[in-house]
Amino acid sequence: MANRFPGYDVLAKRDTLSWNDKTREVIAERLAMSERSDLLSDRQRATLRTAIDRIVPQPEGRAPVNALALLLAKIADDGSDGHRHHQLPGLRACYERGLDAIEEEAKARHGTSFHLLDGSQADLLLSAIERGDVCSNAWGDLPPAIFWGWRLLPDIVSSYYAHPSAWSAMGFGGPASPRGYVRIEGDRRDPWEAVEADDGTLIPAARQNKHVG
Amino acid sequence: MSADDPQQVPRAKGGRAPDVFEPGGWVPMRSHSQDEEVDFVIVGTGAGGGTLACKLAEDGFSVVAFDAGPYWRPLEDFASDEHHQSKLYWTDERITAGANPIKLGANNSGRSVGGSTVHYAMVALRFRPEWFKARTRLGYGADWPIDWQEMWKYYTEVEQALTISGPINYPWGPRRPRYPYRAHPLNEAAKLLARGAEALGIDWTETPIATLSAPKGKAHRCVYRGFCVTGCSTNAKQSVLNTWLPRALTAGAEIRDLAMVGRIEVDKAGRATGVHYHREGAWHFQKARNVVVAGYAIETPRLLLNSACEQFPDGLANSSGLVGKNLMVQLNQAAWGQMKEEVRSYKAPPSLTISEHWNYEDRGKDYFGGWAYMSQGPLPITWVKELAGQRGLWGQRLIDEMARSNHNVGLKMVGEVLPDERNRVTLAEETDRFGLPIAKVEFSYSDNDRAMMKHALSFMDDSLAAVGATERWKEWDDTCHLNGTARMGDDPKTSVVNADGRSWDIPNLWVCDGSVFPTVGGVNPSLTIQAIACRTADRIKALSARGEL
Numbered sequence: 001m002a003n004r005f006p007g008y009d010v011l012a013k014r015d016t017l018s019w020n021d022k023t024r025e026v027i028a029e030r031l032a033m034s035e036r037s038d039l040l041s042d043r044q045r046a047t048l049r050t051a052i053d054r055i056v057p058q059p060e061g062r063a064p065v066n067a068l069a070l071l072l073a074k075i076a077d078d079g080s081d082g083h084r085h086h087q088l089p090g091l092r093a094c095y096e097r098g099l100d101a102i103e104e105e106a107k108a109r110h111g112t113s114f115h116l117l118d119g120s121q122a123d124l125l126l127s128a129i130e131r132g133d134v135c136s137n138a139w140g141d142l143p144p145a146i147f148w149g150w151r152l153l154p155d156i157v158s159s160y161y162a163h164p165s166a167w168s169a170m171g172f173g174g175p176a177s178p179r180g181y182v183r184i185e186g187d188r189r190d191p192w193e194a195v196e197a198d199d200g201t202l203i204p205a206a207r208q209n210k211h212v213g
Numbered sequence: 214m215s216a217d218d219p220q221q222v223p224r225a226k227g228g229r230a231p232d233v234f235e236p237g238g239w240v241p242m243r244s245h246s247q248d249e250e251v252d253f254v255i256v257g258t259g260a261g262g263g264t265l266a267c268k269l270a271e272d273g274f275s276v277v278a279f280d281a282g283p284y285w286r287p288l289e290d291f292a293s294d295e296h297h298q299s300k301l302y303w304t305d306e307r308i309t310a311g312a313n314p315i316k317l318g319a320n321n322s323g324r325s326v327g328g329s330t331v332h333y334a335m336v337a338l339r340f341r342p343e344w345f346k347a348r349t350r351l352g353y354g355a356d357w358p359i360d361w362q363e364m365w366k367y368y369t370e371v372e373q374a375l376t377i378s379g380p381i382n383y384p385w386g387p388r389r390p391r392y393p394y395r396a397h398p399l400n401e402a403a404k405l406l407a408r409g410a411e412a413l414g415i416d417w418t419e420t421p422i423a424t425l426s427a428p429k430g431k432a433h434r435c436v437y438r439g440f441c442v443t444g445c446s447t448n449a450k451q452s453v454l455n456t457w458l459p460r461a462l463t464a465g466a467e468i469r470d471l472a473m474v475g476r477i478e479v480d481k482a483g484r485a486t487g488v489h490y491h492r493e494g495a496w497h498f499q500k501a502r503n504v505v506v507a508g509y510a511i512e513t514p515r516l517l518l519n520s521a522c523e524q525f526p527d528g529l530a531n532s533s534g535l536v537g538k539n540l541m542v543q544l545n546q547a548a549w550g551q552m553k554e555e556v557r558s559y560k561a562p563p564s565l566t567i568s569e570h571w572n573y574e575d576r577g578k579d580y581f582g583g584w585a586y587m588s589q590g591p592l593p594i595t596w597v598k599e600l601a602g603q604r605g606l607w608g609q610r611l612i613d614e615m616a617r618s619n620h621n622v623g624l625k626m627v628g629e630v631l632p633d634e635r636n637r638v639t640l641a642e643e644t645d646r647f648g649l650p651i652a653k654v655e656f657s658y659s660d661n662d663r664a665m666m667k668h669a670l671s672f673m674d675d676s677l678a679a680v681g682a683t684e685r686w687k688e689w690d691d692t693c694h695l696n697g698t699a700r701m702g703d704d705p706k707t708s709v710v711n712a713d714g715r716s717w718d719i720p721n722l723w724v725c726d727g728s729v730f731p732t733v734g735g736v737n738p739s740l741t742i743q744a745i746a747c748r749t750a751d752r753i754k755a756l757s758a759r760g761e762l
Contacts, residue, residue, distance in 0.1 A: 004616045020446060023292040030296070055607045070296075082303055082318015086310035086653070123608065130605070149602060157601045157611070161593040162296035170615045172593055173439075173559055175293030177446040180436025181560040186401035189557070196555065196619065 003060055003169070007209035008194040010164045010174035016213050017179035018192055027164060027175070033069040039076050044099040046115040048072075051102065051152065054122050056160040059169035067159040074155065085150045087143050097140070098147045102129065104138035171196060219283035219290065220300065223471045223492060225326075230462055233455045234431035234448060236289040243465045247499050251275040254488050254501035256474045256516060259328015260742040261726030262507025263453035263461070264371075268750030270464035274757075277467045277499060279490055281512075282324035284470035285331065285454065291446035295594040298443035301325050301332045305651070307511065308641050312657035313690070315542055320442065321695050322509065326470050327454025329509070330739060332444050335423040335451070336564050336627075337377045338736035339368045341386060341572050341583060347732045353581035354631050355731040358703045358712035359748070365389070367744035372421070374743075375451040376429050379421030385573045394426045397435065402558040402588040403565035405622050409676030415570040420587060423451040423739075424562055437561040439590055453743075475649050477504050477520040477529060477722065485529075485722045491647050503762065505714075505723040510540060510695035513728040514638045515652045517699070530699070530709050530716035530724070537638040539700055541733045542656060542692035544628030546666050547589065547599075548673035549621060550682025557619050563590035564625075571669070572735045580664035582629030583735035586673055589623035596621070603688045622682055624673040627693065628665050629735040638698055656692075694738050699728035713752040714745070721762070725749050 014024060040048070045068075052067050059065065078092040088094050106114035106125060114122065128134060130153075132145035160166055167174045171194040173181070183190050192212055195205040224231045225242060232238030245251050252274040255262045266278040283300075285291065292298060303322035309315055323329030342361035347354040369390055372379075379392030396419035399407065403419075410417035424435040424445070435449035448455055458468065472492040480486050487500040506513045514537035518528035528536050564587035572583035591599065597615060600606045606614055630636075636657065640650040658666075670687045677685050702708025705717035710729055716722045727742050734741075756762050 018293075020291075020293070022290060022297075022446070023294055026292045026294055026297040055601075055611070057609050057612055059612070080304050080306040080318070081316075082305065082322055083307050083309040083314075083316055083654075085314055086308050090306075126607075153601050153607065154598050157597040157607070158296070158594050161597045161615070162294075166615075167593060169612070170593065171619050173557075176436075176438035176440065177291075177293045178436065178438075180438035180447075182437075184398065184400040184437055184557075184560045186404070186552075186554045186556055189555070193557070194619075 002197070004197050005168065005171040005194045005209060006197055006206035008168050008171065008212060010167045010172070012213050013174060013192055016192065018177070019175045020177045023175045023177065030070065030162065031164070033066055033073060035066070035069045036072045036076060039072050040096065040099065043103060043113070044096065046113070047099045047103050048095070050115040050122060051126065052156050054119065054126060055153065055156045059165050062165045062169055065160050065163040065165050067156060067163065070159040070162055071155055074159070085146055087146050088150060094147065094151050097142050098152060101136060101138040101142060101144070104136040105129070105134055108136040219285060219470070223469070224284040225468045225470045230468055231284050231286050233286055233459065236286060238286070240459070240462055242462050243467055245275060245277050245467050247497055250500040250502055251277050253503045253505055254499055255279065255505040255507055256488060257328060257507035257509065257512070257726060258326050258458065258468060259323060259453055259507065259509060259726065260330050260739045261746050262505065263327060264457045264743045264746035265505060265507065265725045265750055266466045266468070267457040267461035267464065268747055269753065270461050270466035272750060272754045275465070276461070277469065278461070279469050279472040279474050279488070280326045281473040282326055282470065284326040284468070287444060287446050287448055287455070291444045293438065293440050293446065295443050295592050301444050305645055306643070307651055308643070308653040310653060311636065311655035315654060315656045315692055317511070317654065320693050322511070325454070326468060327452050327458060330452040331454050332442055333452070333739055334442050334564055334737070335562060336587065336737040337372065337375065337421045337423050337740045338569070338585070339386065339389065340364065340734045340736060340741055344732055344734040351581065355700070355702065357731050358701055363748065364744055367747045368740060370747050371740055371743040375423045375456055376425060377421050377423055378426035380419045384416040384418050385569045392421055397422065397426050397562070397565055399565050400558065400561040401556045402590055402622060405552070405556070405680050406566040406568070406588040406624060406676070409679045410568050412679035413676055415568055417566055417568045420564050420567040422562055422565070425449045425451065435562065439559045439561055439563070440592065441562050443592065473647055474516060475519065475647055477516065479520070479522055479524060479529065479719065483524055483719060485719055503721045503723065505725050507724070507726040509726050510698045510728045511638050511652050511654060513724060513726055514698040515640065518640050519649055525718070530718050530722055532718045533706055533709060535700060535707070535709050537698050538634040539632040539697040540636040540638055540654065540656060540695065541630045541632055541697040541730065543630060543694045543733055544584065544626055544662060544666055544669070545691040545693040546628070546670055547623050547625040547688040547691065548670055548677055548685060549623040549688065550677040550685035551617060551620050552622050552682055553620070555619050556622050558590035558621060559592060561590065564588055569736070571672070578668065580661045580668070581631060582661065582665060584626045584628035584665060584669050585735050586624050586626045586669065589625050591623070593618070599688055603690060604686060622677060624676060626669045626673065627735055627737055628669060629733055631659060631661055632697055632732060633659060694727070694733070696727040696730040696733045696738055699724045700731045701729040702731060713756070714749045723749070
């Protein structure tokens with residue numbers, strides 16, 4: 001789909017009253033995050049990168065989202081979200097086993113690594129995992145559909161939508177403290193909110209979005 | 214590690230506690246030595262424990278309240294960012310099981326001084342009076358040992374303390390006093406609920422909500438930033454952190470942050486003598502005449518079970534065998550759709566309108582219990598998890614759908630789940646970083662739950678259709694809130710505590726949080742938990758005056 005919010009960038013508001021110091025601090029840290037190479041095997045990281053690329057494609061014409069960096073940091077912490085499905089192992093072990101199983105599944109089906117599959121092959125394989133319809137023995141007692149629904153999918157989409165580029169692409173207002181919003185009725189926007197491309201206004205959205213701040 | 218990181222280094226010590234209204238500010242705090250046998254140790258400072266700490270301190274009791282979480286100053290510690298603000302959640306490991314395992318940690322568990330109220334949605338509702346006698350009056354669940362008229366008085370006290378913003382006239386239930394502050398203006402998501410309700414011929418109203426519609430003290434009114442459920446960085450939200458606890462400190466209560474209570478000590482005579490707690494890298498023991506457990510519906514039974522000893526091998530207060538049982542979530546299913554106009558539901562508190570019609574109307578139901586529904590305003594991460602997890606979207610379809618979020622509209626229920634002993638909290642073999650066995654939580658929907666969901670989803674979908682929403686879909690699996698697991702009652706055989714929250718087995722051991730609920734009703738529980746805490750405090754004061762503590 002074409003860019004619905006041309007020219008809109010949440011980061012343009014970084015130095016306005018919509019961002020407090022704490023927000024500036026945590027978002028700057030996130031934007032600066034790099035992908036750890038000391039975690040998981042090279043193959044496991046390649047598998048995870050491909051899964052991320054298929055599940056949450058990069059936004060068009062915007063700074064790339066570093067979802068992999070954020071997710072690797074989470075795997076490094078090996079913490080918890082406050083719950084663990086009783087059929088899944090702990091966070092890091094779950095990724096190690098699940099990513100290995102995806103790789104083996106690719107080999108069993110296509111005789112090649114997951115990260116070397118073309119897009120539609122990779123998507124079909126991920127759909128099979130989503131349905132729990134797998135053929136590799138590498139899954140063992142790790143239920144593929146539960147790994148998908150309780151671990152891989154929520155972690156990947158959460159990591160992606162923690163990035164300002166993803167917020168800009170969806171026209172989200174982004175950080176909003178302390179200023180907040182004034183116009184909360186339908187079809188109204190504050191001057192510091194995104195303009196949608198096809199909203200019928202006389203001034204093109206791309207021009208208006210340059211002045212959001 | 215920074216020396217002023219409130220997640221690493223306790224702030225409330227050395228005779229002072231953070232001033233939640235001033236960046237870098239402090240207020241004086243009375244301190245007690247560990248050898249001093251204080252009147253009350255309270256484990257947890259959320260809606261139950263924080264409220265009780267305030268009330269007991271104001272009644273002149275010596276109080277030390279423990280919380281495993283940090284003591285935040287919202288103005289300097291809170292970002293406008295879902296990811297970062299997950300620091301407010303209880304994210305220690307818990308095993309989740311049963312036919313419909315609950316997702317714990319975010320919308321249902323807090324780890325902060327002030328508890329989950331620091332990230333609650335602020336919806337401040339009273340129970341329907343009949344729910345206090347659900348078994349006798351409505352034929353399901355269990356009766357509360359408390360009468361609704363008495364609760365009405367305590368609801369008023371809490372609504373005043375939290376300066377609730379609400380409508381002039383509430384459409385359902387017995388008369389109630391005016392809410393202290395006027396209702397908030399409606400955002401578009403809220404108006405769409407209202408228009409749908411009008412079209413379907415039922416009542417709706419502005420939601421009574423614990424965020425300021427006008428200034429109060431050092432807090433200014435709500436600025437409609439919409440990040441309510443990830444913590445309010447402006448203090449407009451009236452949480453336990455910035456209402457009851459400042460009062461508690463003024464009245465002489467001590468609060469110990471980053472202090473995890475691991476075990477309640479019981480002497481040979483079968484009385485609690487204090488608590489073992491972990492703080493600053495070591496275990497300590499605080500003596501007390503009374504111990505109140507207020508850790509919410511998972512940590513409360515976990516602590517009681519982890520405190521098993523020679524006299525009480527099955528855990529404390531557990532002669533009924535009911536500690537940990539009858540865990541009740543609430544149904545949180547939703548109907549969603551797309552509007553032609555821009556809704557931008559990320560602005561303002563998410564639930565500014567509500568209909569409690571199906572809490573008060575029983576005709577036409579093929580199930581027990583009630584439900585309310587409210588307008589919604591999910592933030593991006595919450596929303597993408599619903600689209601991916603519930604609607605099965607991923608890939609470019611997911612990204613494209615997210616790009617239409619500003620046109621999204623939704624209605625979400627808070628529905629009554631019935632008590633069922635099979636839904637429960639037990640101890641797992643696995644231990645946490647303190648060496649304490651972690652909780653295993655089992656939950657399964659019942660046929661009654663499914664019948665309620667079906668009715669509610671169909672009704673909410675009709676409401677969306679009536680306002681012209683298209684591409685509608687139903688989210689079938691979500692839950693909110695946690696209650697039960699240490700229910701109150703009149704009979705020691707079928708309850709854990711009495712109407713005062715006092716355990717039947719150990720006279721100086723009390724429970725004060727959502728665990729004591731025999732039933733949950735179809736409203737958010739925080740107002741009722743705080744009202745129960747106010748009542749418990751009054752009862753303790755009366756019992757103390759008679760020498761019956």
